Amino acid sequence: MTKSTIQTHHKDHQEAITSDKTVFGFWVYLMTDLLMFAVLFAAYSVLHGNIFDGPGGREIFNLPFALSETLILLTSSFTCGLAILAVRQNNKNQVFLWFGITFLLGLSFLGLELSEFSKLVKEGNTWQRSAFLSSFFTLVATHGLHITVGLFWLSLCMIKMKTQGLTKGITRKLTLFSLFWHFLDIVWIFIFTIVYLMGAL
């Protein structure tokens, strides 16, 4: 082995360690975020009965609507995984295709959620109506805010990728984004189960 190959090996090794560290740091952030969602879930489960003569979950939740939101987000999580696979294969067109689909699905999820919120507000069921609605809006809108941030993040990555190509830095950012996106899907499963399905009982 020549000296230069040893050096490149050493460099690759160092880069692998840095990338592992970045992923681990991001994972720790995701766990603290999960803790925040857990507190919001706890607040919701404590307050969901306090409807103050307003509407309960059964009156305002539309289950087929929530199911379509769930399936859209689930599919976007899946296409995000396919995009990361394309990143590993260094196939730029496929990366654009799958992340594009992920972005559109995320956007339509956000659109559905906002239309649900505006419908509730128009009917007078705002976050000021009852403790149940306050905790509902806080929990679901926090998740929606994360989705919005994720969409901005993804579009920034896509713009950078368009100009710079699939560099190591962008590959790392996209990997972190995929973790974030899968994480949001997992949080939504619990929102779907605990807020919508149990609320409809």
Place this chain on the structure above:
Amino acid sequence: MTGQELITNEEENKKRMKSYVTGFILSIILTLIPYVLVTYRLVTGYVLVASLLVFAFMQLVVQLLFFLHMRQESKPRLNLMIFLSFFGIIVVVIIASIWIMQHLNYNMSLVQMSNVMQNGEGF
């Protein structure tokens, strides 16, 4: 990159593809079953609530394994360890909150408080 590495990479990618597809199909099934259980009320009461939670946790495990690839993590498995410790904290936060707040609701309802005040026992 040598030819050998390319082949293993391809195999690895195929494995990951399979993992994503399996995870996606399992997740859809695990979403539809609780939805059907609720819409058609196949079971009721506590059994329904418990089974909804079980399906949600099954989907959590499926997505951790197939989307986040938690099985393939190299040792030391720090991601898994920190996940488990946070999971413990979260269980305590949620269960303890519900437990404490239910007792507060039960022991400090408005009716009870006004009874205490009217009967002159005071606080």
